[in-house]
Amino acid sequence: MPVTIRRATIEDIICMQNANLHNLPENYMLKYYMYHILSWPEASFVATTSDLNEPELDELSLEDGRGNEIKLDPHYVAPGEKLVGYVLTKMNDDPDQQNEPPNGHITSLSVMRTYRRMGIAEKLMRQALFALREVYQAEYVSLHVRQSNRAALHLYRDTLEFQMLNVEKSYYQDGEDAYAMKKVLNLDELHPSNFAHPKGSNEKLEDDLESDLLEGLVA
Ligand SMILES: CC(C)(COP(=O)(O)OP(=O)(O)OC[C@H]1O[C@@H](n2cnc3c(N)ncnc32)[C@H](O)[C@@H]1OP(=O)(O)O)[C@@H](O)C(=O)NCCC(=O)NCCS
Numbered sequence: 001m002p003v004t005i006r007r008a009t010i011e012d013i014i015c016m017q018n019a020n021l022h023n024l025p026e027n028y029m030l031k032y033y034m035y036h037i038l039s040w041p042e043a044s045f046v047a048t049t050s051d052l053n054e055p056e057l058d059e060l061s062l063e064d065g066r067g068n069e070i071k072l073d074p075h076y077v078a079p080g081e082k083l084v085g086y087v088l089t090k091m092n093d094d095p096d097q098q099n100e101p102p103n104g105h106i107t108s109l110s111v112m113r114t115y116r117r118m119g120i121a122e123k124l125m126r127q128a129l130f131a132l133r134e135v136y137q138a139e140y141v142s143l144h145v146r147q148s149n150r151a152a153l154h155l156y157r158d159t160l161e162f163q164m165l166n167v168e169k170s171y172y173q174d175g176e177d178a179y180a181m182k183k184v185l186n187l188d189e190l191h192p193s194n195f196a197h198p199k200g201s202n203e204k205l206e207d208d209l210e211s212d213l214l215e216g217l218v219a
Contacts, residue, residue: 001049003115005123007131008044008086010037015083016046018074023110025174036090036107042135043104045127047085047111047120048077085111087124091136104132104185106143109152116151122159129160130192133185140185144171144178156181 132138171178
């Protein structure tokens, strides 16, 4: 089933939140998604497919303002268009960091379980990195990732060539440490027609990821 990557819109945010709730323990209120999309409308992306036949059990109720309940399936952004992944990004708007050059942040990324290992997250990320650089002039982008999240660590470090910055102790609510990561954004390298994949596709992934990552920490 072909998967389309396109810019995220306000109409997608219920589905993005639904995917986030399925895939990650870090969840956000709808207004936080809205804030991202309204403030940086070209920086977040969704992956969708026209998978019409899968039964969907989850339902969400909305009130239409006149007391009527509207039932929606939070997997579908539109009839026949199912959301299977998203990347939610922003520019750093921390007033304490105004002396920093413009820089972006990856707030959240996830792909629905049955659609993983198809390259969807990599494509979402590359689109977002390109947009942050080209549209918002981000000089670099940062993110946090759980130390235990091997899939995401491989994606960021090996596929997308993020640098390890440091370990942030007890960054997550459950006490887990985070790796803080950063990638300097170079427009030529990021251009969608010029995706550079540093590793051969059949190269085996390292098993001793943690020691490998710690060795690569940037002071
Ligand atoms: C992490 C996640 C987004 C990856 O999505 P995906 O679409 O399966 O990733 P891709 O197919 O684009 O994989 C790209 C690269 O990521 C890495 N990767 C992805 N899944 C992996 C896994 N299970 N084990 C090891 N490496 C993995 C590989 O480096 C892969 O490159 P390769 O296929 O050339 O080896 C997905 O597993 C997910 O949604 N997980 C739950 C939510 C989450 O952890 N989000 C990140 C929070 S920081």
